[in-house]
Amino acid sequence: MSEEKKPVFYPNREFAKQARIKNMCEYHDLMNWAKEDYEGYWDHWAKEKIDWFEPYTQVLDESNAPFYKWFVGGKLNVSYQCIDRHLEVRKNKAAIIFEGDRGDKQIITYLELYRNVNRFANLLKNKFGVKKGDRVVLYMPMIPEAAYAMLACARLGAIHSVVFGGFSAEALRDRIIDAEAKVVITADGAFRKDKPYMLKPVVDTALEEGCDCVEKVLVVQRNHEDVVWIEGRDYSYNELIDLDSDNCEPEAMESEDPLFLLYTSGSTGKPKGVQHAQAGYILWAQMTMEWVFDVKENDTYWCTADIGWITGHTYIVYGPLAMGATTVMFEGVPTYPDAGRAWKMVEEYKINQFYTAPTAIRVLHKMGEHEPEKYDLSSLKVLGTVGEPIDPPAWKWYYEKIGGGRCSIVDTWWQTETGGHMISPLPGATPIKPGCATFPLPGIMAEVIDRDGNPLETGEQGLLCITKPWPSMIRTIWNDPDRFVKSYFGDAKKDGKPVYFSGDGAIVDEDGYITITGRVDDVINVSGHRMGTAEIEAAIKKHPHVAEVAVVGKPDEIKGESIFAYVVLKDVEDSFGEEAELAKEINQVIAKEIGNIAKCDTIKVVPGLPKTRSGKVMRRILRAIAKGEEIKQDISTLEDPSIVARIQTCVIG
Numbered sequence: 001m002s003e004e005k006k007p008v009f010y011p012n013r014e015f016a017k018q019a020r021i022k023n024m025c026e027y028h029d030l031m032n033w034a035k036e037d038y039e040g041y042w043d044h045w046a047k048e049k050i051d052w053f054e055p056y057t058q059v060l061d062e063s064n065a066p067f068y069k070w071f072v073g074g075k076l077n078v079s080y081q082c083i084d085r086h087l088e089v090r091k092n093k094a095a096i097i098f099e100g101d102r103g104d105k106q107i108i109t110y111l112e113l114y115r116n117v118n119r120f121a122n123l124l125k126n127k128f129g130v131k132k133g134d135r136v137v138l139y140m141p142m143i144p145e146a147a148y149a150m151l152a153c154a155r156l157g158a159i160h161s162v163v164f165g166g167f168s169a170e171a172l173r174d175r176i177i178d179a180e181a182k183v184v185i186t187a188d189g190a191f192r193k194d195k196p197y198m199l200k201p202v203v204d205t206a207l208e209e210g211c212d213c214v215e216k217v218l219v220v221q222r223n224h225e226d227v228v229w230i231e232g233r234d235y236s237y238n239e240l241i242d243l244d245s246d247n248c249e250p251e252a253m254e255s256e257d258p259l260f261l262l263y264t265s266g267s268t269g270k271p272k273g274v275q276h277a278q279a280g281y282i283l284w285a286q287m288t289m290e291w292v293f294d295v296k297e298n299d300t301y302w303c304t305a306d307i308g309w310i311t312g313h314t315y316i317v318y319g320p321l322a323m324g325a326t327t328v329m330f331e332g333v334p335t336y337p338d339a340g341r342a343w344k345m346v347e348e349y350k351i352n353q354f355y356t357a358p359t360a361i362r363v364l365h366k367m368g369e370h371e372p373e374k375y376d377l378s379s380l381k382v383l384g385t386v387g388e389p390i391d392p393p394a395w396k397w398y399y400e401k402i403g404g405g406r407c408s409i410v411d412t413w414w415q416t417e418t419g420g421h422m423i424s425p426l427p428g429a430t431p432i433k434p435g436c437a438t439f440p441l442p443g444i445m446a447e448v449i450d451r452d453g454n455p456l457e458t459g460e461q462g463l464l465c466i467t468k469p470w471p472s473m474i475r476t477i478w479n480d481p482d483r484f485v486k487s488y489f490g491d492a493k494k495d496g497k498p499v500y501f502s503g504d505g506a507i508v509d510e511d512g513y514i515t516i517t518g519r520v521d522d523v524i525n526v527s528g529h530r531m532g533t534a535e536i537e538a539a540i541k542k543h544p545h546v547a548e549v550a551v552v553g554k555p556d557e558i559k560g561e562s563i564f565a566y567v568v569l570k571d572v573e574d575s576f577g578e579e580a581e582l583a584k585e586i587n588q589v590i591a592k593e594i595g596n597i598a599k600c601d602t603i604k605v606v607p608g609l610p611k612t613r614s615g616k617v618m619r620r621i622l623r624a625i626a627k628g629e630e631i632k633q634d635i636s637t638l639e640d641p642s643i644v645a646r647i648q649t650c651v652i653g
């Protein structure tokens with residue numbers, strides 16, 4: 001990709017001296033240990049990091065690959081790992097610092113967290129009969145009660161499935177039904193940009209059809225707007241919570257019992273319920289917090305994600321609390337009341353580690369290039385990015401203006417399925433090349449290979465695979481083990497054995513650095529959020545005038561990628577000239593079926609799609625046309641080669 005050698009930025013020396021991993025020698029030592037004695041390596045960390053109720057008898061069971069099992073026979077409780085075990089030394093330490101959209105604040109100590117989670121668990125158990133293995137769907141704003149709810153489920157051994165608040169009633173319903181949830185936890189709504197917005201009405205709509213599994217709905221009253229209450233189904237958290245005792249025995253969970261489901265988009269079909277297990281997940285959540293962010297006892301750490309995504313699970317709730325850190329939770333948006341809000345919070349709370357998405361950095365840069373100068377950001381030590389590649393201008397601004405040229409930027413590559421970071425710089429050790437996720441973390445066997453497991457030539461793109469199972473990996477797709485095997489273990493092999501393929505392409509440079517080039521499947525990445533083209537296409541097809549549709553990603557300066565749809569109408573003659581009106585309608589359908597986050601930025605009516613003779617849509621051509629590129633590939637294999645020029649005319653106008 002790049003012709004000239006990329007500049008290298010070395011970790012700050014003073015920082016490196018006190019970091020957990022201090023230099024590349026230490027990194028290589030750990031990595032070599034893992035390579036020489038994989039199970040011994042993980043055994044060491046599992047014993048050191050987890051407070052086991054009962055020890056495990058086997059580190060890794062590969063007998064039913066790719067359904068790998070870790071720490072077999074061990075018993076633990078994740079909420080105990082995140083709360084109880086800290087009480088002796090940290091009961092008065094802030095566990096969660098919450099800032100509301102309107103500037104309201106709460107500091108929740110570990111002891112208070114203990115009480116709140118125990119009460120919450122007792123409420124779910126005693127009032128709603130929630131028990132081990134039950135599924136609980138959360139449709140929540142970014143408020144501390146969302147974290148309490150997750151941890152309360154973990155305490156009881158119930159499996160939570162958090163659905164991002166930006167998803168529509170239909171999308172929520174699909175997830176509730178697929179998980180067969182017994183309870184839904186939501187809020188009346190919350191605040192955004194000083195205005196109340198609503199969630200409970202969305203739950204009401206979702207439950208109108210096909211959700212007989214749901215017995216109870218628990219509503220946290222946050223914005224105190226009026227909502228409909230259904231007698232016998234809906235309960236107010238605020239009214240019930242004080243009635244329960246603040247002592248609830250943590251359930252002794254098997255290492256491999258499911259901890260949570262989180263639905264994510266794939267290249268085909270409906271969203272997949274990614275299933276994570278107890279022990280392996282919490283182990284790696286905690287270890288990566290310690291290694292990648294290097295959070296110290298007195299530090300304040302802030303991740304701006306939403307708990308509806310894996311980043312919020314692992315790096316707002318589970319990882320920070322497992323290590324006993326102070327985690328900041330923010331209800332609002334970083335651009336309100338102005339583009340200095342985030343930096344104001346950094347100054348106010350003396351944030352030491354800040355973790356966000358490149359899209360947010362680009363927006364804050366664009367809207368408030370000089371805002372950071374107004375605040376004291378000297379507390380910052382480590383800056384993180386996640387979700388998409390970071391481009392050089394955004395990186396430079398982040399490094400210089402936010403990090404003052406003194407902070408390491410950790411560009412963390414991972415996925416919903418990996419549970420935690422896989423490829424990332426270590427802030428005290430790794431010489432950083434901007435825009436590059438650098439090296440696999442110690443113990444993670446990430447490799448860029450071809451389908452047969454051969455390494456590629458330097459600079460050549462290959463498949464980003466993880467060639468050995470790791471503790472925090474996806475265990476299966478809920479209700480669909482076949483799809484799990486096909487989706488992740490069907491594309492690449494090493495030494496004849498199927499290996500995990502991420503769906504991303506990557507390049508290794510002459511120094512062994514890994515640069516992620518993006519999805520090689522039909523998944524697009526909008527503002528660091530994963531969207532399946534198949535899902536969006538299925539939604540668009542529900543519009544009565546649409547005969548055929550193809551959705552592709554188009555590079556976007558702010559969002560990374562924007563959503564571009566080509567639609568073929570059933571009755572072309574009639575609907576021409578009303579493109580804008582039609583686009584609006586189509587986006588309304590998408591908002592209803594999936595949510596506003598999946599709305600298309602561009603919708604073009606075209607006379608047909610470029611298909612091969614076997615009927616396969618050539619998305620590569622559509623991506624090139626969306627970009628305004630010249631078509632270089634051979635189009636003679638198309639059923640109708642003339643369609644390309646006709647589509648181009650429609651797009652260019």
Ligand code: WT7
Binds near residue numbers: 389
């Ligand atoms: C996809 C996973 C992991 C939490 C947020 C997204 C892309 C993720 C990076 C990065 C380039 C990245 C990949 C990946 N991605 N991190 N540092 N550089 N691309 O989780 O929704 O499961 O999406 O996000 O394409 O496959 P997700």
